[in-house]
Amino acid sequence: MRGEAIACQMHLYLLSDNFDSTLNKYKPHAHLTVIETIKPKAELDLVTLWGKYTEFRSKQVEITTIAKN
Numbered sequence: 001m002r003g004e005a006i007a008c009q010m011h012l013y014l015l016s017d018n019f020d021s022t023l024n025k026y027k028p029h030a031h032l033t034v035i036e037t038i039k040p041k042a043e044l045d046l047v048t049l050w051g052k053y054t055e056f057r058s059k060q061v062e063i064t065t066i067a068k069n
Helices: 002-015 046-057
Strands: none
Touching: none
16 A cells, blocks of 8 residues: 555656655655664683583473583
8 A cells, every 4th residue: 555655646746746756755764773782792701601500401301410520
């Protein structure tokens, strides 16, 4: 429906010699604003990541599964 409305508007502008050949007038304009900047997360090294993973998994598996040799 929106496309038909834009086409009708373009036709009327064309008939009245107000047609915008750049088509900027007919493009949808989203009025978006940044509410909060996303801060990048700190990178984890492999040892830290492995520690977090084993801590998480330790609550889900048997202790012998994650026991260190």
